[in-house]
Amino acid sequence: MTTLEGTAQTPRSPRVSFRLERAELLKLRKSRGVWIPTAILTVGVIAIMYTAVELFHVSNSTKYGPAGGTINFGHAIMLMGQIAGMIAAALVGAAAGTQDLSSGVFRDLVSTGRSRTRLFLARIPGGLALLLPLMAAAYALAAVLSVVLAGGLATPSVTLFIKAGLYVLFSAGIVYVIALGLGSLVGSRAATISILIAYLIPIQAILRSISVLGRARDGLLSVAVERISPLPPPDRHDIINMSLATSLIVLAFWVAIFGGLGLWRTRTRDA
Amino acid sequence: MAKQSDFVIETEGLKKSFGEQVAVDGVDLRVPRGSAFGYLGPNGAGKTTLIRMLLGLTQPSAGTMRVLGRPMPKERSQALARVGAIVEEPGFHKHLSGRENLWISAAAREPAAHLRIGKVLEQVGLADRADDRVSTYSQGMRQRLGIARCLLADPEVLILDEPTNGLDPGGIQEFRGLVRSWIAEGRTLVLSSHLLDEVEKICDHVAIVDRGRIVAQGSLAELSAGDDGAITIGCDDPHKALGAIGGNGSLLEAEEIAGGLRVLLRPDEPLEKAAAKLNKQLVTAGIAVHRLEPSHVSLEHRFLEITRRFGGDS
Numbered sequence: 312m313t314t315l316e317g318t319a320q321t322p323r324s325p326r327v328s329f330r331l332e333r334a335e336l337l338k339l340r341k342s343r344g345v346w347i348p349t350a351i352l353t354v355g356v357i358a359i360m361y362t363a364v365e366l367f368h369v370s371n372s373t374k375y376g377p378a379g380g381t382i383n384f385g386h387a388i389m390l391m392g393q394i395a396g397m398i399a400a401a402l403v404g405a406a407a408g409t410q411d412l413s414s415g416v417f418r419d420l421v422s423t424g425r426s427r428t429r430l431f432l433a434r435i436p437g438g439l440a441l442l443l444p445l446m447a448a449a450y451a452l453a454a455v456l457s458v459v460l461a462g463g464l465a466t467p468s469v470t471l472f473i474k475a476g477l478y479v480l481f482s483a484g485i486v487y488v489i490a491l492g493l494g495s496l497v498g499s500r501a502a503t504i505s506i507l508i509a510y511l512i513p514i515q516a517i518l519r520s521i522s523v524l525g526r527a528r529d530g531l532l533s534v535a536v537e538r539i540s541p542l543p544p545p546d547r548h549d550i551i552n553m554s555l556a557t558s559l560i561v562l563a564f565w566v567a568i569f570g571g572l573g574l575w576r577t578r579t580r581d582a
Numbered sequence: 583m584a585k586q587s588d589f590v591i592e593t594e595g596l597k598k599s600f601g602e603q604v605a606v607d608g609v610d611l612r613v614p615r616g617s618a619f620g621y622l623g624p625n626g627a628g629k630t631t632l633i634r635m636l637l638g639l640t641q642p643s644a645g646t647m648r649v650l651g652r653p654m655p656k657e658r659s660q661a662l663a664r665v666g667a668i669v670e671e672p673g674f675h676k677h678l679s680g681r682e683n684l685w686i687s688a689a690a691r692e693p694a695a696h697l698r699i700g701k702v703l704e705q706v707g708l709a710d711r712a713d714d715r716v717s718t719y720s721q722g723m724r725q726r727l728g729i730a731r732c733l734l735a736d737p738e739v740l741i742l743d744e745p746t747n748g749l750d751p752g753g754i755q756e757f758r759g760l761v762r763s764w765i766a767e768g769r770t771l772v773l774s775s776h777l778l779d780e781v782e783k784i785c786d787h788v789a790i791v792d793r794g795r796i797v798a799q800g801s802l803a804e805l806s807a808g809d810d811g812a813i814t815i816g817c818d819d820p821h822k823a824l825g826a827i828g829g830n831g832s833l834l835e836a837e838e839i840a841g842g843l844r845v846l847l848r849p850d851e852p853l854e855k856a857a858a859k860l861n862k863q864l865v866t867a868g869i870a871v872h873r874l875e876p877s878h879v880s881l882e883h884r885f886l887e888i889t890r891r892f893g894g895d896s
Contacts, residue, residue, distance in 0.1 A: 331689050415672070416674065418639055418673060422637040423687070423691050424661065424665070425690040430690070582634075582639040582640070
């Protein structure tokens with residue numbers, strides 16, 4: 312048989328090239344509907360937060376303190392780790408889990424003979440390669456502004472900078488994998504985002520405030536994520552104390568359940 | 583290494599049910615290596631479902647299948663490495679360019695697939711638009727991009743489901759040229775279609791499928807070789823000829839046509855014997871006969887005959 316090129320019988324390169332992972336990243340980074348909202352929810356939110364606080368400070372410095380310093384840095388970290396960053400991770404994860412299905416490309420990828428497990432697993436680093444740099448950029452912006460705009464306030468220690476950075480990236484990664492799994496399971500980007508936002512914002516808040524649930528609330532994602540934060544717990548009435556080990560087990564459970572369901576559906580779905 | 587079989591695709595008793603609905607019903611299919619194989623059937627006959635099973639897109643309910651000599655789905659990865667396919671309308675990431683879409687598909691194949699991207703884009707005539715977003719492509723261009731994607735595998739077998747959908751007449755012509763070049767290169771083509779004309783023009787082997795079952799399978803010549811029990815006679819005086827054969831007991835009916843007669847034989851009447859008898863009668867009556875030939879059935883005739891008959895049985 313005539314081959315298209317003489318390279319047709321080239322053996323597989325032993326060099327790891329991450330081609331599938333790069334393909335996942337390409338799909339996401341070229342999608343304006345994914346990266347623009349993600350950039351807004353990460354870098355944009357931090358820029359807006361510091362700008363707003365600094366404007367208050369400039370307009371009335373006796374009433375409002377400087378935008379920098381440890382306390383405002385803590386607010387920025389909470390915003391990234393538990394609110395806007397989580398939503399950004401949910402957006403990227405939902406897109407990564409559903410875009411091949413909604414475009415009809417999943418069928419083509421499966422018909423290449425490539426393992427479905429491999430196709431699913433490639434989405435994890437592929438999507439994180441878009442999300443984490445944006446989270447890191449937002450974090451770097453917060454870190455710089457916490458020092459530059461500190462005025463006379465105390466600035467975060469180097470240890471806190473490192474721990475907070477790891478926390479922000481870790482919590483985003485956790486939510487990304489959950490969203491990816493849910494997206495792969497459900498198959499609809501809109502449904503995945505709706506379910507996750509509904510859970511992350513109102514449902515969790517309601518559940519954690521129902522004290523009769525007792526230790527069952529340890530299983531809530533927000534409770535576990537809050538526990539691994541390097542910042543002191545916020546002054547809230549619904550704080551739930553749990554050990555670090557328990558929080559890590561809870562997070563591993565969330566990742567395993569949703570990652571597992573997504574993988575199972577990817578392997579068994581009619582393409 | 584898998585043994586080189588004469589058939590690139592073999593299925594035995596392949597079945598797929600969706601609840602009570604049987605889409606593919608005990609299909610035994612054999613696609614000869616190097617052939618252009620038409621999988622022909624009306625809409626809803628189960629053509630796409632069969633292809634989806636062959637490509638591992640859906641699991642069969644029963645039966646076995648081998649692709650390029652390898653059992654499916656057990657050795658799916660090796661079997662499909664040299665198969666290119668379009669199933670239904672090809673899907674793409676519309677926000678990406680044609681080239682980027684091919685890059686993504688190549689990422690799921692061997693590393694050499696990336697090196698073929700430029701070549702396949704040229705082959706399907708999309709080199710000039712390769713860097714435009716797919717959202718700006720016409721349906722025909724997307725179809726051609728789908729064909730380019732198939733070729734990334736440097737396939738031994740191409741499985742195309744209704745591939746000329748959306749192509750304009752020029753595109754169809756080009757497509758046929760491409761197919762001929764693939765066959766000349768030794769590749770095997772499986773063309774699933776409800777378009778008889780398309781299959782007749784492209785394929786040399788055919789399976790006719792109806793309601794999930796293969797009702798006829800063989801070379802195009804074999805399937806078209808049958809006669810329909812009629813003889814066309816070319817002669818100088820059709821009116822006189824009609825009178826001359828009036829007493830011939832081998833005939834069911836006879837009619838005048840332009841430049842001659844068309845006679846329908848009794849079903850049990852051997853064709854050669856009846857033709858000789860007719861010729862003798864006409865020549866004896868002083869009629870000059872310049873043509874005497876059995877009228878062959880077209881694939882279309884055979885296709886309609888088979889699918890109607892099987893349709894009536896159920």
